[in-house]
Amino acid sequence: MDPRYERTQRQLRRAVYELAAEHPVGDIAVAELCRAAxxxxxxxxxxxxxxxxxxAEALGEELTTAIEAVRDEHAARLAPGERLDGEALMRHSERTLLVHLRTHARVYRNAMTAGLVPELRTQLENIIFDALVEHALSYPSVLPEAIAPDDQMALEITAAYASSGTVGAIERWLRHDPLDVDRGAALILAASPGFWLRDA
Known part of the structure; x- marks a missing residue:
């Protein structure tokens, strides 16, 4: 990436984070953001x-990097022939997601009315959806018999159901204080279909 483009991108992201932490996201004007950046x-x-x-793009990139790091960390720990601890991976991933949300709680809360603004909600759903599809394709043994990993529609519906439900739970979690990451992650996973927590 061109260093000037990258520097401007950093300035814009820093400014939008600062403004979104102080004002409702929908009220941030381009002119105000340009002045701040x-x-x-x-x-x-x-x-x-x-x-x-x-x-949404800035938060999404940050969250995607964090979730990929969790997956890479768990894969690196596996000895040859060792099975993935699916439950540990899901719990670690869910906790990473909620830590990200808590870190930017003021921003996410300022992006909510009845729920998150569409851009942020869609971004979260897509990131969770992609992570679940990748998990299912990498470890197809976690899926129930009715969901074949080569059945694209079944896999997409399964991941969409889980990702949409997770974001709905997150929107409720964000309304509570303090934002207890461990309890929030435990409750979301307890409400999720159990097959996602299987060892692969």
Whole structure:
């Protein structure tokens, strides 16, 4: 990436995080964001279509990196022939998700009315959906017999059901204080279909 583009991207992301922590996300104006980031409107529109999409992309990239690190860490621990501890991986992944949300709690709470603004909700659902599909394809033995890993529709419906439900639970969790990561993760997993926690 061009160093100037990367530097501007960092400035914009820092500014949108700061503004979203102080104001309702829907109220952040492009002009205000440009002033905070020290860039022009033309520069902003080379990086994003709106402050909300910029915020969703920044949070999504951060969360995706954290979840990928969890998966890589668990895979690196496996000895040859050793089976993946599916429950440990799911619990670690769920906890990582909630730590991310707690770290940016003011931002996510400012992005809520009845629920999260569509851009952030969709971003979270897509990240969770992709992680579940990858888990199922990597470890197909976790799936129930009725869901074959080569049945794309069945796999997508299964992952969509879980990801949408998880985001709905997250929206409720964000309304409580203090944000107890361990209890939140335990409750979300207790409400999830048990096959996701199987050893692979």
């Amino acid at each position: 020290g860039v022009t409107r033309d520069t902003f529109y080379r990086h994003a279509t709106s402050p909300t999409t910029l915020l």
